[in-house]
Amino acid sequence: MEVGQISEQGREIKARAARFIEEELWPLERDAAERGALDAERVDAARAKARAAGFSNLNMPREVGGADLPMLDLVAIEEEAGKATNGLGFIVADRGPRELLAAATPEQVERWVLPVVRGETREAWAITEPGAGSDVAGIQATAIRDGDEWVLNGEKWFVTGGDLASYYIVLVNAEGEQTLFLVDKGTPGLELAREPHFMHDPYTSKHQELRLVDCRVPEANRVPGAGGDDAKRWFSLERIMIAARCCGAAERLIDLARGWALEREAFGRPIADYQAIQFMLADSLTELAAARLLTLHAATAWDRGDDAKIVHGKVAMAKLYASEMANRVADRAVQIFGGRGYMTENPAARYYRELRVDRIWEGTSEIQRLIIARGLLKRGAAAYLDGAVGAGIGAGR
């Protein structure tokens, strides 16, 4: 299993991200734990500071003002993002819409992609529906052509960042094909149905439910090409980033639990002296190391431009294992802290709630297992364990 080298630039940004999180974001976490809500003004100020410090668009090509870092560097930096709760880590992992850039027309790039890169607007992906989550092929939203316009109807759920977005990237069925449309906020017929509350609240963004009712957009808003494939590329990217954040979260949890185990005394000795505690810590560290290697291995394959299907499988393994690992680590950390681990002022309690979604979003653990199993049955195990396999189609970069 091959793992590449993180670049000097990647290491430097990772170290700065770690400092930023400790100095700027952990105080916001503590404040949210005390008040039960994030302070929106302080969050906005942290976002502006992070952007000024150069943490935005690290994934975007240089031609549009990005840093064009390889996946391995991006993953290493995203690990740091996992070390903040309440979704605050996204402030230092402010990626640009590279998958949209790859699919959009030059006019769409000017109008919808570049403003995001400049920090003027934000986008949000709207794929999932009340009747279709895992089964993306089963979406029911439609776009019907009417002259130079398209008429969109349907319902989209769980649209992360919809509250902050200026436009939505919406997957619908159009003339027998899954197609992406760019729909600006405020377009007549695009309605906000609900902003439900979630287990990880207070969080830096909402997950909206949207309704499209005879929502008309011009042909210029239709993204050319196969929308379903573009959505898959976005899923793949988000999955490897989830794996990375889970590794970062687990590292923070292990350090916190270790510190407490050494400090806390019970029955006249530090609890770290008890094997029951040591074994929980040992399992956590071992599983984190394994998850990290899987994640870096997938990132290495991505950067090398291995066969997209193999990369897809490796990313699925990383996402599956890292998200399940982080949930186990959080559970053990709560246990090691005892009653204090159940207090929301303790990051362990917050992670225990927040990491749960990583086994669900961007494809549940079951869906990752399906992807892995299908690839294994078709190609055999060696394809997923080796270094370079197949020709360089790449997986989204």
Ligand SMILES: Cc1cc2nc3c(=O)[nH]c(=O)nc-3n(C[C@H](O)[C@H](O)[C@H](O)COP(=O)(O)OP(=O)(O)OC[C@H]3O[C@@H](n4cnc5c(N)ncnc54)[C@H](O)[C@@H]3O)c2cc1C
């Ligand atoms: C906080 C949050 C944010 C999200 N953000 C976004 C977003 O920004 N944009 C977006 O489009 N979506 C978003 N989602 C949606 C998310 O991707 C879906 O919830 C997820 O893919 C699962 O779909 P579902 O909820 O419909 O569950 P279902 O597909 O209904 O699955 C229910 C259960 O059945 C299992 N299952 C389904 N099919 C199979 C199968 N073939 N074999 C075995 N088991 C199966 C699943 O694993 C799960 O356990 C978000 C979700 C959450 C919770």
